[in-house]
Amino acid sequence: MKLLLNGEAVEVEAATLADLLERTGFGGAKVATAVNGNFVAAPARAAHVLAPDDRVEVLAPMQGG
Amino acid sequence: MRDFYGTTLANGLMLGTAQYPSPAILADAFARSTASVATVSLRRESGRNRGGQDFWKLVQGLGVHILPNTAGCHSVKEAVTTAHMAREVFDTKWIKLEVIGEEDTLQPDVFGLVEAARILSEDGFQVFPYTTEDLVVADKLLQAGCEVLMPWGAPIGSGLGLNNLFGLRAMRAHFPDVPLVIDAGLGLPSQAAQAMEMGFDAVLLNTAVAKAGDPAAMAAAFAMAVSAGQLAHTADPMEPRDMAAPSTPVIGKAFLE
Numbered sequence: 076m077k078l079l080l081n082g083e084a085v086e087v088e089a090a091t092l093a094d095l096l097e098r099t100g101f102g103g104a105k106v107a108t109a110v111n112g113n114f115v116a117a118p119a120r121a122a123h124v125l126a127p128d129d130r131v132e133v134l135a136p137m138q139g140g
Numbered sequence: 141m142r143d144f145y146g147t148t149l150a151n152g153l154m155l156g157t158a159q160y161p162s163p164a165i166l167a168d169a170f171a172r173s174t175a176s177v178a179t180v181s182l183r184r185e186s187g188r189n190r191g192g193q194d195f196w197k198l199v200q201g202l203g204v205h206i207l208p209n210t211a212g213c214h215s216v217k218e219a220v221t222t223a224h225m226a227r228e229v230f231d232t233k234w235i236k237l238e239v240i241g242e243e244d245t246l247q248p249d250v251f252g253l254v255e256a257a258r259i260l261s262e263d264g265f266q267v268f269p270y271t272t273e274d275l276v277v278a279d280k281l282l283q284a285g286c287e288v289l290m291p292w293g294a295p296i297g298s299g300l301g302l303n304n305l306f307g308l309r310a311m312r313a314h315f316p317d318v319p320l321v322i323d324a325g326l327g328l329p330s331q332a333a334q335a336m337e338m339g340f341d342a343v344l345l346n347t348a349v350a351k352a353g354d355p356a357a358m359a360a361a362f363a364m365a366v367s368a369g370q371l372a373h374t375a376d377p378m379e380p381r382d383m384a385a386p387s388t389p390v391i392g393k394a395f396l397e
Contacts, residue, residue, distance in 0.1 A: 107228050113221065134229070135183070135184075135229070138166075139158055
């Protein structure tokens with residue numbers, strides 16, 4: 076399935092958001108997620124089914140002012 | 141010092157975590173600053189190098205309150221969604237709410253700011269809004285549920301100091317019970333001292349320390365300035381006057397003509 080992950084096109088077989096995170100190196104990481112501009116809380120990731128062309132954002136703590 | 145949503149801070153220095161030459165210098169600067177709050181953000185993480193994870197460990201080790209921001213957000217939806225993501229990651233209700241309205245000055249879109257502040261306050265967030273010194277906007281933010289206001293000193297990263305002394309004095313006088321933080325625009329410790337002398341509760345700065353030639357030394361200088369300004373304010377400064385008033389007693393002066 077083709078997705079946009081953090082702005083980059085990726086081809087990945089992942090049924091849910093939780094699957095996607097595991098398959099793309101985010102397993103166990105301190106991150107927050109959004110799909111198509113909407114926040115998806117961590118407990119909801121396993122039930123969140125992805126669709127082709129979904130825009131997935133995976134954000135982590137970064138420097139800020 | 142007024143408290144911030146029920147939290148009393150050890151001092152009035154809030155320090156950003158961006159733009160330091162290295163993580164070690166960031167940690168050193170925080171140690172020298174004795175800052176009570178660190179601002180942080182959320183950005184895209186890479187599944188390969190997972191740089192955010194190391195940064196998170198570093199921030200946790202600073203031993204300060206964490207204030208996540210919505211920096212770079214230009215719409216209410218973007219800011220609200222970022223706030224929700226930040227609340228989950230940083231496990232705090234605090235959010236430094238930025239809704240940017242203009243690219244050259246990075247001044248807030250105050251209309252979007254008030255709307256986002258209302259949505260987030262209703263959702264249980266404790267909002268620290270980055271705003272201007274406009275009293276009407278300030279009042280709307282309070283009505284929206286904010287219990288802290290953060291007027292800018294000058295445009296973010298400019299180092300110009302307190303750009304509108306009249307407006308900031310008026311704001312302090314108009315909201316005597318509201319915790320007020322000067323956020324953005326400070327470039328020198330003397331400007332931080334000035335803000336604290338005027339009765340502001342805290343200053344929030346980043347670039348002035350991170351971009352100094354010696355960030356740790358500058359952090360220490362800001363710590364002293366904030367402390368001096370705060371003490372001076374509580375010491376009740378004299379009123380300025382236009383004409384001279386001799387400080388040495390006139391009575392008893394010898395006649396030596």
